[in-house]
Amino acid sequence: MKQMGMIAMGFYEIYSKIKDTDFDNLLQGITGQQVDRVIGADTVSENGFLALLSPAAGKRLEPMAQKAHNLTVRNFGRVITLYTPMYLSDFCTNECVYCGFNTKNPMRRRTLTIEEVEREGRLIAGTGLRHLLILTGEAPHQAPVEYLAECTRRLRKYFSSVSIEVYPMETAGYRALVAAGVDGMTVYQEVYDPAIYDRLHIKGPKKNYLFRLDAPERACQAGMRTVNLGALLGLADWRREVFALGLHARYLQDKYPDTEISVSFPRIRPAAGQFRPAVEVTDRELVQMILAIRFFLPRAGITISTRERPELRDNLIRLGVTKMSAGSCTEVGGRLDGEGHERQSDGDGHEGQFEISDTRSVAEMKAAILQHGYQPVSKDWLVI
């Protein structure tokens, strides 16, 4: 493993202490009574968090949900913040077996011009959304930091918050993007288990597990306002993965209290290529991990994307989620046609990173959230 950019005493120090734990045995040994005690307690320790991820806790979802709901409403109100993703470039040098942007996947690729970025930004802003997430594959030559900075400066005219979900970079890169107006950063570790990580990431810079693991911390050090973590669910045993995710989030919360740490729960979706998930994560299990994280990290934001089906997303509104994407498109320039107008049809040989399940428009999403007794919020930050 290369040591480039490794942070001394970073999260790996903590993770390496738990990674060889016999979790199966530990989780099986947790009793319903132990879970009940955790549900009733004021604060939840690491052991308590693990208990909430146990099979025994899986039989107590209703009392967990009641309390998680109350915790969320008290801390965040009856409010769901909306955002939408915008893909800037699908060039990628990585060979990740599960991803549609896999460098081996034969598809036409492109990087939007700055003008195209601004046009698509204007279209999105027309829906009223003020929070944007910009994404690229991992090909810094095709979408360098300076390009991302220029896109951000243009997009800041239309959006009060611009976040990035791009290749991991050094602290200086994040600092340059913060200076250009980026206020949030998302990076999914994909898999915390280093052996599985190594198997699924066949080639490319992403092979460097530690450089990716430390990326959120470098973003915190660069002054990023919000940092969002996730594990791609379906690649490994979810209980261990979510336990590692929770510890990672807690580690960053403790060390960088002025950064808002949030977590996402991306379940793997079909994409180009033949990959099928190693582990199926059911709806019940997804709910259990969301509730467990809410107990362990009462103030952390929780994001659910359009990877999930509309009915499920609607039901998750009351279970701890604070942020949702809407009107999503996982394809570069997917909202534009040749003239930069709103796109009418598909089929120009480009492909998205993965398939979307919830295809509702921003307006439909807002209506659905209101109908569930929550306020859809399009703007929750400002350019200062």
Next chain:
Amino acid sequence: MDILKIGGQEIHNRLFLGTGKFASDALIPDVIRASGVQVVTVALRRVDFENQQENMLNYIDRDCVLMPNTSGARTADEAVRIARIARAAGCGNWVKIEVVKDNKYLLPDNYETLKATEILAREGFAVFPYMSPDLMAARQMRDAGAAAVMPLGSPIGSNRGLQTRELVRILIDEIDLPIIVDAGIGRPSEAAEAMEMGAAAVLVNTAIAVADDPVAMAEAFSLAVKAGRQGYLAGPGAVKMYAEASSPLTGFLGTDY
């Protein structure tokens, strides 16, 4: 008539309302009407001046006194910039300073808050600093020109009530500015308690916004605040901390003057 004169305004209702957590902004007019609330705080980060359909300011009665807040600021500098944006956008000259660098408990940073208070008071704002109840910091806020100080009862959203009771009581006794208890008030009875102690007002958001019936809860809070205030003004009989001794130790001194 019991009027709170503060920041150049005359306030008749000592319940101040926070707006961040409602299920719909459309509830806010009914909440204001039912409770008679006059002072309303709004996070500037949530206001979209460019989208009139979703501009929450449209739901706040024109007769209300707007108190924009700097929610999201992590430093004095950010708070100052947010306050200036609010004033430039026509939100008046009141500002509630919130500087929070701690995302786990959302506790305010008194030092940064003081720095922002100094700058904004000099610029003519009516400054309402949200703070941890610390006497020295409160004195400094007063000296810096704060219009009031806003100590927390317990952490934001915790609904734990007046956990900081003793420290707030000291501020009420020692600081010759209105003391407005902000954050943590979970029940009308706790709001009444703060007012009985001599708080000038209380600010409530979570307990009203997430109640099953926010309109009824706002009215309940308004009544509790009035009751607590009236109790304070009526001057409750002192609670005797000691029994009357049958053979007094100072009887030989004769009658008290």
